[in-house]
Amino acid sequence: MTKELTTSSDLPSDETSDLTADDPQVVNTNCGFVTVLGAPNAGKSSLVNALVGTKVSIVSPKVQTTRTRVTGILAVDQDQIVFVDTPGIFRSAKRPLEQSMLDRAWQEANDGDRLLLVIDAAPSRLSDDVEHIIERLGQEGRKATLVLNKVDLVSPDKLLPLAERLDATGLFEKIFMVSAKTGSGLAELEAHLRAGLAPSPWLFPEEEVTDMPNRLLAAEITREKLFLRLHQELPYNLTVETENWQMAKDGSIRVEQVIYVTRDNHKAIVLGKGGSAIKQVGASARHELQELFARRVHLFLFVKVRENWMNDPERYRQMGLTLRS
Ligand SMILES: Nc1nc2c(ncn2[C@@H]2O[C@H](COP(=O)(O)OP(=O)(O)OP(=O)(O)O)[C@@H](O)[C@H]2O)c(=O)[nH]1
Ligand SMILES: [Mg+2]
Numbered sequence: 250m251t252k253e254l255t256t257s258s259d260l261p262s263d264e265t266s267d268l269t270a271d272d273p274q275v276v277n278t279n280c281g282f283v284t285v286l287g288a289p290n291a292g293k294s295s296l297v298n299a300l301v302g303t304k305v306s307i308v309s310p311k312v313q314t315t316r317t318r319v320t321g322i323l324a325v326d327q328d329q330i331v332f333v334d335t336p337g338i339f340r341s342a343k344r345p346l347e348q349s350m351l352d353r354a355w356q357e358a359n360d361g362d363r364l365l366l367v368i369d370a371a372p373s374r375l376s377d378d379v380e381h382i383i384e385r386l387g388q389e390g391r392k393a394t395l396v397l398n399k400v401d402l403v404s405p406d407k408l409l410p411l412a413e414r415l416d417a418t419g420l421f422e423k424i425f426m427v428s429a430k431t432g433s434g435l436a437e438l439e440a441h442l443r444a445g446l447a448p449s450p451w452l453f454p455e456e457e458v459t460d461m462p463n464r465l466l467a468a469e470i471t472r473e474k475l476f477l478r479l480h481q482e483l484p485y486n487l488t489v490e491t492e493n494w495q496m497a498k499d500g501s502i503r504v505e506q507v508i509y510v511t512r513d514n515h516k517a518i519v520l521g522k523g524g525s526a527i528k529q530v531g532a533s534a535r536h537e538l539q540e541l542f543a544r545r546v547h548l549f550l551f552v553k554v555r556e557n558w559m560n561d562p563e564r565y566r567q568m569g570l571t572l573r574s
Pocket of ligand 1: 288289291292293294295296307308310311312313314316335336337338398400401402429430431
């Protein structure tokens, strides 16, 4: 797992004089961005986490869990892949938050070196959202690698017709059948992506698994616990921000976060009877933060009603999104 740079002793003697290990001409590493695109709930974040080998992106059984660009970085031998997880794409966004999420996903689709389209292979037919993505990629003349995910839920005789139908679109240079849950097919996918990398210096240090700031990562973890616990429209009407992040002298971290909700009754539900709900969310988020940062974490959660947060550009900026004007 070492970063192999050609040293001057590997080069013909007459070329060695001016070259250093930082010179692009002597770098023998590979690196690239892979944008992971797909409809909501396809398993994009699960796939990125499985490929990176660390949980960098939050996951829930609900749609629209991921709201912004989340990177997961894989470094193996001389190769570094920066996976860019994106919000699930759906046909029609109604609310400003949904619009910003869609803008973000399509923007990332245009920015990456390579596109990975993740489709949930479990349903018997392609959803409208998937048809919409395929249509748009086709119109834009984009090519992608197709990942049929959740194959652990499908019998092989159903997979083949689906793969053939998608292959007929002409969009996909290669099709992989994987399960982010069991890990099946991931080694082949990884090998394919690594083989397609361009020679380039690494963009991140070897041990880095994401470029997300700790504050955002921590807010996402709390949001995941809220998504797992709350139902109906409530998860979609809240946002979490880390307001304070302090390292104490004893090495522990003090994290203060605000959960913004839009209505008083939402605040009551988030708090639960006698604060029982928020206590559980806090305990579960704190536990995960402690594992992630390998130190003691003191987590303080506050719930604030801010009716209009979904029209406040600052709330979007905190999430790494832009509110359309
Ligand atoms: N059985 C099975 N479940 C999976 C697999 N991959 C993901 N899931 C589940 O599918 C659900 C959605 O997974 P996510 O990774 O959050 O999906 P996503 O595409 O990132 O969703 P959004 O961020 O909402 O667009 C979760 O309940 C996952 O546990 C898989 O390979 N097999
Ligand atoms: Mg996601």
